[in-house]
Amino acid sequence: MHPIEQKLKDEICPYLVTARRLNRWGPYWVYLGYSYLGELFVLLAGLGISNPIMSFLSDGQVKLESKDGTLITVVQFLNDPWAGGIALALLVMWALVKVYIRNENLAKRCSLLRSCQRQCIHLENQLMQLLPAPNPMKELINLQVKLGSLVEWNIVEESWRYGGPAPNINAQVNEYCSQLVSIFSAHWDQAPPNEQIEV
Incomplete structure (x- = not known):
């Protein structure tokens, strides 16, 4: 597996998929x-x-x-x-x-929830802009840091109701990651053999 695909699958897509589900909360x-x-x-x-x-x-x-x-x-x-x-x-x-x-404290938590979803949409848009690059790993790491800080802050404020990614979303994450790979992988440089990740 290409390192960029692995990064998307393990550390970025699960949080973006979870963000879409935050408002599925009674x-x-x-x-x-x-x-x-x-x-x-x-x-x-x-x-x-x-x-x-x-x-x-x-x-x-x-x-x-x-x-x-x-x-x-x-x-x-x-x-x-x-x-x-x-x-x-x-x-x-x-x-x-x-x-x-x-x-x-639902007024504050729900307001932060909506704000978090909007910021995740913004980060998702940034992701779409950086993935066509030949080697976007550095930019992916920067985006991951921003996403991680956003999630951590909202966990503390109880507007992100999970301790990380939502449970039972592997199918949605794999589908989303596969879509990104099918669209953008042709632009990526071939990873050296020692950086290929076995799956």
Whole structure:
């Protein structure tokens, strides 16, 4: 096996493949749903549907009052047993999700996760630009260092949820590496026999 192919297969492709899977994480989608539903609550409040609980759940940012200065409520709506029960259940669920997101620091972790994915896409683009060179090993090592630092930082911040590459991705890594080799290997210098890696 060519040393460049071995470098890609063992030390670069596994992390780039893992980066694509970072958002396949339940808490990330919980936070995403919470973020969009938060905007919905703000919209409903803007239409005049607000009460102290909703104001609390939106961190006190939405406080609407009627013309006579009293707080607008949804008492009429809550008088319906079914509607009131459903509304209260949703509010309790919303409060529990809010507490969970705060305790797990999901806002920061999910923001870093998205940033990490974007940076990995940038590194992947750099990889595509350097691979056509006759001997890109030096540039590959530099890219590997950048990728390793990025992964290590995100592991510390708990936005990279694995201790390294994701488990059970050998098939995807081999497929990705094979694609790169089939596209770019014709540009590479032949490695000396003593540098060829047996597989």
